[in-house]
Amino acid sequence: MTKLTDEVYTTLRRKIMEGELAPNEQVKEERIAKLLDVSRTPVRTAINQLTLDGLLYRERGRGSFVSAWNTEDIKEIFEIRIQIESKAAGLAALKASAMHIENLLQCSIKMDELVEKNQKII
Structure with a gap:
């Protein structure tokens, strides 16, 4: 794929993943080309890849x-x-410095305080 096609592909993929393009919504080459200010060729190629x-x-x-x-x-x-997040958390824990651990502890304390405060409001 060309650089322009890659950009179109990435933009359309992001719009799909973020829900900006809804399930079962029609994707028209001409509309996308106009929206992205490109010719229909990179749009067609990106649609084929998607x-x-x-x-x-x-x-x-x-x-x-x-x-x-x-x-x-x-x-x-x-x-x-x-699988991925468990592995990432394990690696992060192995490489965490004392400062990282202290920051996480402070965040945890703050979250507990916010939960407690919110429970009193309700």
Whole structure:
């Protein structure tokens, strides 16, 4: 992919992931090209890649649409996140300095205070 196509791909991927482009919403080349002020060629290439990645799907004669997440997709993502985040937390703990640990302790104390304060309001 060219640099411009990469930029279009990244922008569309971000819009999909952030929900700016909703599930089952049609993605029209011309509209995207105008929005991003590019020709339709890099948009078409980016849409093809997003389709291969499973973030878009095509309907014959109708165009490209944003893929919806299903329960299995969500379960799979959370399983992956559990693995990655557990490993990252373990590595961070091994490399933490005394200053890092003190900062985390202070944050924890502050959160406890805020929770306690909020419970008294309710």
